[in-house]
Structures are given as C-alpha cells and as structure tokens.
Amino acid sequence: MLKLWTTALAESTPKLYETEQIPAEEKIVTAKFFSITSSHTWYVVEAEEQDGDVLFFGFVDVGDWNSEWGYFSLSELESVNGLYRVPIIERDLYFNPTKFSELKINA
DSSP, X not given: OOOSSOHHHHHXXXXXXXXXXXXXXXXXXXXXXXXXXXXXXXXXXXXXXXXXXXXEEEXXXXXXXXXXXXXXXXXXXXTOBOGGGOBOEEEOTTOOOEEXXXXXXXX
C-alpha cells in the first residue's frame, strides 16, 4: 500500500500558519491527494504532526461550489474506503511543488 505522507514531504512542507501572510494564489502546494472514485482533490500547503496524526491546511476541490481552503487530516484521508474496504485516496506521485495560481482547478 502506498504511504500517503512521507518524511520527505513533511520536511519540505511549511508548518501550520507559516504561509499565513502569503496570498492564496502565491502559496506553494507541496502535495496532492485525490480520490480514485470521484473528482475530489486535496492540495497541501501546510502540514504539522499533532497527537500522532498530521493536520493539513490546503485547498479541497470537490468540483463544485463547495471547494474551499481549510483543514483536513491524514487520518481522515486514510479512513476513506471503497468496496471491500479498499482505500480510495491516493497521493499523486508525479506532482511537483506548484504555485496555487498555476494549478488547473475547475472549482
């Protein structure tokens, strides 16, 4: 099974609130998670380990008017299962850190 969050990603992602003064369009997205069964995508710009979990801040694209900036956790992503309890959230292994304004988001 693919590990969603790695030490290398943790080291290259700003901690929570470190990009607070940076305009949204200038924030650097360091990781991208996506559902293999829907258009839902999570873009990470900050992350921090808290109480044995990882709390992320980023943009959640659900493909409609509900897309927004917010917080989500690694445990939430890992708990989403499909048929036969198979995890359906994956990390885009080919994603490179990208300025938010350069992403193609259909929200």
